[in-house]
Amino acid sequence: MSGRLNVLIVGVGGQGVxxxxxxxxxxxxxxxxxxxVAETHGLSQRGGSLAVHVRLNNKDAPLIPVGEADHVIALExxxxxxxxxxxxxGAVLVVNRLRLPPPLTNPPGLDVIEGALRxxxxxxxxxxxxxxxxxxxxxxxxxxxxxxxxVSVAVDERLRRVVGPAMVEEAINTLFSGRAAEANxxxxxxxxxxxxSLAGSRGAGQAAR
Amino acid sequence: MGNEAxxxxxxxxxxxxxxxYPGTPSTEILESVAEVAEDVGVxxxxxxxxxxxxxxxxxxxxxxxxxxxxxxxxGVNVAADILVSSGYSGTKAGFLVVSADDPSAHSxxxxxxxxxYGYLAHIPVVEPSSVREAYKLVKVALxxxxxxxxxxxxxxxxxxxxxxxxxELEDNVTITRVCRGVFDKDLTRWVLIPAHARLxxxxxxxxxxxxxxxxxxxxxxxxxxxxxxxxIIASGLAFAYVSESLERLGAWSEVTVLKLxxxxxLPVKPVLxxxxxxxxxxxxxxxxxxxxxxxxxxxxxxxxxxxxLGKELxxxxxxxxxxxxxxxxxxxxxxxxxxxxxxxxxxQAMVPPRPPVMCPGCPHxxxxxxLKIAANKLKLRNVVYTGxxxxxxxxxxxxxxxxxxxxxxxxxxxIAHGISKVVEDxxxxxxxxxxxxxxxxxxxxxxxxxxxxxxxxxxxxxxxAMTGHQPHPGTGLSATGSRAPVVEIxxxxxxxxxxxxxxxxLRVRESVETVVRAFQDYLNGEKVAVVSRMRCSLEAxxxxxxxxxxxxxxxxxxxKCTACMACVNLVACPAIVVxxxxxxxxxxxxxxxxxxxxxxxxxxxxxYVKRPGGEGWERLYSExxxxxxx
Numbered sequence: 141m142s143g144r145l146n147v148l149i150v151g152v153g154g155q156g157v158x159x160x161x162x163x164x165x166x167x168x169x170x171x172x173x174x175x176x177v178a179e180t181h182g183l184s185q186r187g188g189s190l191a192v193h194v195r196l197n198n199k200d201a202p203l204i205p206v207g208e209a210d211h212v213i214a215l216e217x218x219x220x221x222x223x224x225x226x227x228x229x230g231a232v233l234v235v236n237r238l239r240l241p242p243p244l245t246n247p248p249g250l251d252v253i254e255g256a257l258r259x260x261x262x263x264x265x266x267x268x269x270x271x272x273x274x275x276x277x278x279x280x281x282x283x284x285x286x287x288x289x290x291v292s293v294a295v296d297e298r299l300r301r302v303v304g305p306a307m308v309e310e311a312i313n314t315l316f317s318g319r320a321a322e323a324n325x326x327x328x329x330x331x332x333x334x335x336x337s338l339a340g341s342r343g344a345g346q347a348a349r
Numbered sequence: 350m351g352n353e354a355x356x357x358x359x360x361x362x363x364x365x366x367x368x369x370y371p372g373t374p375s376t377e378i379l380e381s382v383a384e385v386a387e388d389v390g391v392x393x394x395x396x397x398x399x400x401x402x403x404x405x406x407x408x409x410x411x412x413x414x415x416x417x418x419x420x421x422x423x424g425v426n427v428a429a430d431i432l433v434s435s436g437y438s439g440t441k442a443g444f445l446v447v448s449a450d451d452p453s454a455h456s457x458x459x460x461x462x463x464x465x466y467g468y469l470a471h472i473p474v475v476e477p478s479s480v481r482e483a484y485k486l487v488k489v490a491l492x493x494x495x496x497x498x499x500x501x502x503x504x505x506x507x508x509x510x511x512x513x514x515x516x517e518l519e520d521n522v523t524i525t526r527v528c529r530g531v532f533d534k535d536l537t538r539w540v541l542i543p544a545h546a547r548l549x550x551x552x553x554x555x556x557x558x559x560x561x562x563x564x565x566x567x568x569x570x571x572x573x574x575x576x577x578x579x580x581i582i583a584s585g586l587a588f589a590y591v592s593e594s595l596e597r598l599g600a601w602s603e604v605t606v607l608k609l610x611x612x613x614x615l616p617v618k619p620v621l622x623x624x625x626x627x628x629x630x631x632x633x634x635x636x637x638x639x640x641x642x643x644x645x646x647x648x649x650x651x652x653x654x655x656x657x658l659g660k661e662l663x664x665x666x667x668x669x670x671x672x673x674x675x676x677x678x679x680x681x682x683x684x685x686x687x688x689x690x691x692x693x694x695x696x697q698a699m700v701p702p703r704p705p706v707m708c709p710g711c712p713h714x715x716x717x718x719x720l721k722i723a724a725n726k727l728k729l730r731n732v733v734y735t736g737x738x739x740x741x742x743x744x745x746x747x748x749x750x751x752x753x754x755x756x757x758x759x760x761x762x763x764i765a766h767g768i769s770k771v772v773e774d775x776x777x778x779x780x781x782x783x784x785x786x787x788x789x790x791x792x793x794x795x796x797x798x799x800x801x802x803x804x805x806x807x808x809x810x811x812x813x814a815m816t817g818h819q820p821h822p823g824t825g826l827s828a829t830g831s832r833a834p835v836v837e838i839x840x841x842x843x844x845x846x847x848x849x850x851x852x853x854x855l856r857v858r859e860s861v862e863t864v865v866r867a868f869q870d871y872l873n874g875e876k877v878a879v880v881s882r883m884r885c886s887l888e889a890x891x892x893x894x895x896x897x898x899x900x901x902x903x904x905x906x907x908x909k910c911t912a913c914m915a916c917v918n919l920v921a922c923p924a925i926v927v928x929x930x931x932x933x934x935x936x937x938x939x940x941x942x943x944x945x946x947x948x949x950x951x952x953x954x955x956x957y958v959k960r961p962g963g964e965g966w967e968r969l970y971s972e973x974x975x976x977x978x979x
Binding site: 152153154161162165169174175176177178179180186187188189198199200201202203205206207218219221222224225227228229239240241242243244245246247248249250252253255256257259260275280281282 | 350455456478479480481482507508509511512513514515586588589590592593668670671672675688689690691692693694695696697699700701702703704705706707708740743747917918921922923926927929930939
C-alpha cells in the first residue's frame with residue numbers, strides 16, 4: 141500500500157461533482173486501495189456549492205482536515221477559491237477555467253481568481269477550459285468532470301500511483317454504459333493527453349495555460 | 350454508500366418489510382431495497398409519511414415478520430407517537446428504525462440529536478462509526494431487537510449515510526422470501542389502555558435494565574488499550590475522528606479508548622471498568638452530551654470519582670471532524686498541538702456565498718412568478734406566503750420571496766391558518782405535492798372546519814423532487830416502479846370543501862388569469878385552493894433524453910436586448926448569465942430547459958426560441974404519464 145492521499149473535489153451542484161467522487165472511489169477500489177468518500181446530497185442538484193472528500197489509504201474518518209488536501213479538482217473556479225484553505229502547501233490544484241457567478245452577484249473575474257491561486261500554490265496550479273474541450277471531444281460540457289480527472293491523473297504522479305488510468309477506464313465502464321461510457325472515456329483520455337502535455341511544458345519551465 | 354450498506358445488511362439478515370418516507374440523508378436505504386424488492390421477494394413501500402412508515406413496518410414486526418423503517422432525524426418527530434408506544438409494547442420479530450441524523454443541518458431545518466428518543470421510548474440506540482461497520486451492525490442491531498423483543502434505533506449521520514467505502518460482503522441475500530406472519534391477539538400487549546400501559550412500562554424497564562447491565566463485547570462495545578490513567582469514550586462516528594487525532598498526536602499508547610456502538614442505554618459495566626482504572630475520562634460524541642450525561646450519572650450512582658470531561662473540549666453544535674476533535678483530545682492529554690495556519694489569500698473574501706437555487710425550467714419559479722403577477726394585478730400588497738419543506742423553499746430568496754416561513758413538513762397550512770386568524774393581510778399557504786400528502790391534508794380540513802382565511806397553493810411537480818425524485822400517491826407509481834392508483838390532490842381538496850383552480854404554469858398568461866380569478870374568489874370569502882401542475886424540469890429533461898423529444902432552447906437577440914436586466918432580475922435562472930466584462934446577458938444553451946419564462950418577461954421581445962422543441966415537447970412538462978418513457 142502506498143501512502144495516504146486526500147483528494148478534494150469541488151464545484152457547483154449539477155456539474156458531476158458526486159459522479160467524480162464515485163469514479164475515483166471505484167478506480168481506487170479496483171486497485172485494492174482503501175478509500176472513503178464523503179458526499180453531501182439533498183440540495184446537491186440545485187446549483188449550490190459542493191465539496192466531496194476522497195480519502196485514500198486513510199481508515200474511516202470521512203472529512204479531510206483543513207490544510208490536508210493533497211490534490212484539489214475544481215469544476216468551477218470560484219469554488220476553488222472558496223475551498224482553498226483545505227489544500228496543503230504544495231498541493232496540486234486542477235481548476236476548470238469556468239466561472240459561474242451565483243445569480244445576482246458580481247464575483248471576481250477568472251484572471252483575478254487564477255492570480256490568487258497561483259500566489260498561494262505557485263507552480264502546482266493547472267487551469268484549463270475543460271467545458272469547451274469536453275464539448276469538442278465528447279459532445280457536451282457534461283463530460284468536463286471526467287476530462288479534468290484525466291488532467292489530474294496526468295499532472296499528479298502521486299494521484300496516478302493510486303488511481304491509474306487503466307483503473308479509471310474500468311471504473312467508467314462500470315458506472316456508465318453505452319454512449320455515456322464512450323463519451324466519458326473520450327473526455328478522460330483527452331484530459332490525460334492535455335495533462336501530460338501541461339506537465340511536460342511545466343517541466344521545461346514554461347508557464348502553462 | 351452507507352445507506353446501501355444498511356439496505357444490504359438488512360436484506361442479508363432476513364428483513365422482509367421495508368417502509369420509509371424520503372428524507373436526506375436517509376433516502377437511499379429504501380431506494381436501494383426497492384430496486385431489488387421484486388426479485389428478492391420483499392415488500393418495499395414509500396409511505397405517505399414517517400408515522401405511517403413506522404406503523405406499517407412495526408405492525409409487520411409484531412406479526413412476526415422482520416422489518417425496517419427509515420427516516421431522517423426530523424421524520425422521527427412525525428413518528429414519535431407510535432415510536433414511544435412501540436417501546437412499551439415491544440416487538441416479536443426484529444425491528445429497526447433507522448434515524449439518519451444531520452449534524453450541521455446540511456439539508457435540514459435543525460440538527461436534533463435523536464439518541465434522546467432512545468431514552469424517551471426505552472429503545473436502544475446503535476451507532477456505526479463507518480460505512481463498513483454500518484453493514485455489519487445492522488445485523489447485530491436486528492439480533493438485539495429479536496433477542497430483547499424491543500425495537501432498536503439504528504442511528505446514522507450524514508457522514509455515514511452518505512459516505513462510500515468498499516464493503517466486503519459476508520452473506521448472500523436469500524431470494525423468494527415469503528413475508529408471512531401471524532397476528533397473535535395478545536391484547537395486553539397491543540392495546541395500550543392505561544392498565545395495560547402500566548404493565549408494558551414494567552416490561553420495557555425490565556428490558557432496559559437487562560441491556561444496560563449486559564456483558565457486551567465487540568462490535569457493540571470495544572475497549573482498546575485498557576489500563577491507562579486517561580480514557581476516551583467515543584461514540585459512533587466520533588471514534589473515527591478520535592482515532593485519527595490520536596494517530597496524529599502519536600498518543601495511542603497513552604490512553605484507553607472505549608469505542609461505543611451501543612450508546613443508549615449506556616452499557617454500565619464497561620464504563621465502570623475503565624473508570625476504575627482511569628482518573629480522567631473524555632467523552633467524544635457528535636452533537637448533544639447524551640453519553641457524557643449518562644457517564645456522569647452512572648459514575649455518580651456507583652460512587653466512582655473519575656473526572657469526566659466532554660463538551661468543555663468538544664464542540665456541541667455542528668458535525669465533528671478531525672479538525673474539531675483533535676485540539677480537544679490534545680488538551681485532554683496535555684500534548685502540545687498547534688494546527689498549521691491554513692492557506693489564505695485575500696481574494697477569498699470576494700467569493701460570494703452560493704446557496705442552492707431553483708434549476709433552469711423549474712416549475713416552482715414559474716408558479717411563484719404567476720402568483721406575484723396575479724397579486725400585483727389585483728393590487729394585493731403584503732401577501733403573506735407561508736412556506737414548507739421542498740425545493741420550493743428556495744423561493745424565500747430574491748426576487749420571489751414567496752416563502753416566508755419554513756418550519757416542518759406540512760407546516761405551511763397550519764401556520765397560514767393561524768396567521769389568517771390574527772392578521773388582516775391575504776395569506777397564501779404554499780406546499781409541495783408530496784408534502785401535501787405527508788401532512789398537508791389535516792391542515793386543509795382544519796381551515797374549512799375553523800373558517801380559516803388562507804388560500805392553499807399546491808405545487809404538483811409529479812415527484813418528490815428535493816430528495817431525488819421518489820414517487821408519491823399522486824404520481825401513479827409505486828416505490829418499485831410499478832403502476833399505482835393516482836390520488837388526485839384536486840379531488841382531495843374539493844372533497845374537503847375547497848373551490849379548486851388547476852393551472853399549468855408553463856402557460857404563463859393563462860395561469861395568471863386563473864390565479865387572478867382564484868384571488869378574487871378568495872377575497873370574496875370563498876375557500877380557495879390552486880393546484881399548479883407542471884413536472885420537475887430535471888425529470889422533464891430525463892424524459893426528453895429517454896423519448897428523444899428535445900426541449901426548446903432559448904437565446905437572447907443582442908440587437909434587441911437593451912440590457913434592462915429584467916430577465917436576470919425577475920427570473921433568476923442559473924442559465925441566464927452576464928459574461929465577465931459583458932453588458933448584456935446571455936443564455937447558456939447547455940443549461941436552458943426551454944420553459945420560456947424569460948421570453949415572457951422580456952419587455953423588448955429580445956428572447957427567442959433558438960432551437961424549437963420536438964413534436965409534443967410540452968407533454969414532457971405537462972402530462973403525468975408520458976408514453977415511450979421507461
